[in-house]
Amino acid sequence: MNEEEGRKKREKKGAPGWVVTYGDMMSLLLTFFIMLVSYSNMDIAKYKRLLNSLQGAFNVSESKRVAVKEEINPEAVIAAAQATTNEDRRSERKKALASLLKESLRGSCWLSRTT
Numbered sequence: 001m002n003e004e005e006g007r008k009k010r011e012k013k014g015a016p017g018w019v020v021t022y023g024d025m026m027s028l029l030l031t032f033f034i035m036l037v038s039y040s041n042m043d044i045a046k047y048k049r050l051l052n053s054l055q056g057a058f059n060v061s062e063s064k065r066v067a068v069k070e071e072i073n074p075e076a077v078i079a080a081a082q083a084t085t086n087e088d089r090r091s092e093r094k095k096a097l098a099s100l101l102k103e104s105l106r107g108s109c110w111l112s113r114t115t
Helices: 002-010 017-039 044-055 074-105 109-114
Strands: none
Touching: none
């Protein structure tokens, strides 16, 4: 019985080693293809043809079809989003700085005389 107990203790529990390696490889491949797609440029004409083809394949009626605007400029959309984000950050920084100054100057003598 000691031999059987020893064997059971030596046996590893969990997934075999190749499953972990396979999972790592799949994660890396997924990451690689996501990066490929993120660096690609979207051709609006091809996208519109693809969308129309898919809508036709799924029998979407003409009234319910999604219209694709060809004047979409991805660089302009990204620039607008970054400008909005930068403005939000600036206003948040100003508010944080103002509250920090109020807190730090609350005990000083010159501020207490004026308020």
